[in-house]
Amino acid sequence: MKVSLRLCLTAAIFTSTLAFATEDYESGKLALEKNQIHSAIHYFHTAMMTQNDLESMHELLKLREDHKLEQEFFTEDVVKIYIDAIETQNPVAYNNLGSLYLYGYGVKQDFQKAWTNYNSASLKGDARGHHNLGYMYHHGIGVEVNRVRAKQLYQQAANKDYLKSKGVLARDFTQNLGSYEDETQPLLSINIAF
16 A cells, blocks of 8 residues: 555656646747747746756757857756756757757867767657758768768658758758759859850
């Protein structure tokens, strides 16, 4: 009887904690829809720090990139949360830790560690991992430029309805900018007649 009571209490605490994380995350999403950036940051940061909510961490990373926020949210504690989450093989954690290393948020910038984490997320089938790894190949960040590999990765993400990848494919891989199948072709060919 004591064991089942302990199990019920543990389950209730876990469910309650999950509900708070979900509530803060959802409140953050609603604040974003209303363009209330500071409120969104508050809710996402609360969920991130109190419940280790990985999606809230991801939203803060996106806000950081989109709104040029200060790095105050990306402390050693946040990095530790991601590293702990990686032990569960969580692709969101791999992807987000990759972003911390790519941009140097809360850690020393390290393109190899960014690539390693994005690759782990990608291997687990994460669309954001595919996209971010494609971005590194597309722009030669920490790796040689490889537009063929970038296109493959963007396509994998687009196949999972990741809109950023669909946009990149439409913008950069369908225009007449040279062949992405042949690395020796220039990105842009201009003929000027006088």
